[in-house]
Amino acid sequence: MLEKYGSMFLLAGFITTAIGLIWYLPRLARKGRSGAAAPRWLIIIGLLMIGGAYGAVWLERQLPLRPYEQIVDGELRVTTTDIKGFDYAKLVEERPEIVVLQMANSDVTDATLAPLARLPKLRTLDIRDTQVTDAGLATLATLPLLEELYLGRTKITDAGFQQHLASKESLRKLDFTGTEVKGKTKRDWKAKKPEVRDYTD
């Protein structure tokens, strides 16, 4: 967003500076320095705009990362992937209406998932690359509307999946990439509802 407006500002800065220069140089030749104050100001304003655009982008990059939140088709979707040490209990308390939550961070553990049990509308959850084990799957099994689950490279086991999620009716799409879940377990899971179920691995 900032880059979009920043680049417009940058372009406006270049144009302003160019107009200023075109105005300034003939005036300077004709009237000398004292007669060219107005175009000189224009050049300064243009240069400030260019500097401001770069400065704003630089400043934004110094700020800590913020969650990416948007409402799509009336659903609240939140992404915290890349943000370490995020307070999920607070997020759940403030935004219980979350439908999509993407939190693929290496500091997420089974304990981090506990508050998610209070997200009754959660449909899509991304916990790739987390420390989540079979114990975390027990929490996820309680989510009534959970349809899509990204489990890539988590510490879950074949037995854990079978115990907690294999019979969960609401689940439709699963990402098993780099997990221990066995090929047959995955195929059997899909074969129960081949019309709606799919998975990646």
Place this chain on the structure above:
Amino acid sequence: MPYTLYEDEFGDPRNARALSVAADIAYFPAAQAVAGFAAEFGMQAELYSAGNTQAYVAHNADAILVAFRGTEAPTSIEGLKDWLLTDAVNLLIMPEGDLGTDFAAAGVGTRWHSGFMKALEDIWPQVFAAVAALRKQSDRPLWITGHSLGGALALLAAWRFKRKFVNVHQVYTFGAPMVGNDVTARVIDREFGNKIFRYVNDQDPIPQLPTISLLANAYGHCQTQILLGGATAATLVQVAAQGPEGGSSGNWLSSLWTGIQQRIGAHAMEKYRNHVVALCPPDAAGR
């Protein structure tokens, strides 16, 4: 005899050779390309076109193949449109809407080339529906390829297919520019491991682009690069210093111009095909 895709070989030059042919065919108009996919791959193909972006979805009993068309030469009207509407919209952004959800999943610190994102957004509904329909008939390995802009789109499409729970078997790109910032490149590597093969002609300047966006967010490449043409390419400065080949009658400017032309030529799909073919032993058809 049609080309074979070796499903169990990853990064095999024979796959690269076959897919370089597919990436080349993707530049042809529909009738010619459909005939091309039938002749070279024994595949049924269909052209999908939206906005300024085109892709072929082809299939046979053993594979589904998506080939994205690249930027046409900027000397034609179509090519100029490609450059102005897609390649030159060189901002690093986080997209919005459903596209935003899929790409934010790579991390809130990732930023993506806005022109390529727009191109993907245009073509995605058609390509995804076509692939989904084919997978319903029978699930087969999904191969994705493209040259230049088509290679960038191949990479972005691979990411989005994965987010939509469709396995991507292997991706081969030829002379593709960068699609996002350095964080993006790392995330794509982690997700796809050794399934993405990025072929780069040593003299081709396009894969070096875009180095920075208009506002100084740095771009980055994902890892697995296969360098073609050896390390013999001289830099432009060296070319200019050497003077023209075969004597000292010209000036440095003309040799610089020759060097620039060589580099632009190095981006041509044909050059990539020649290089990739050279990596392979001749196949049963003597190619």
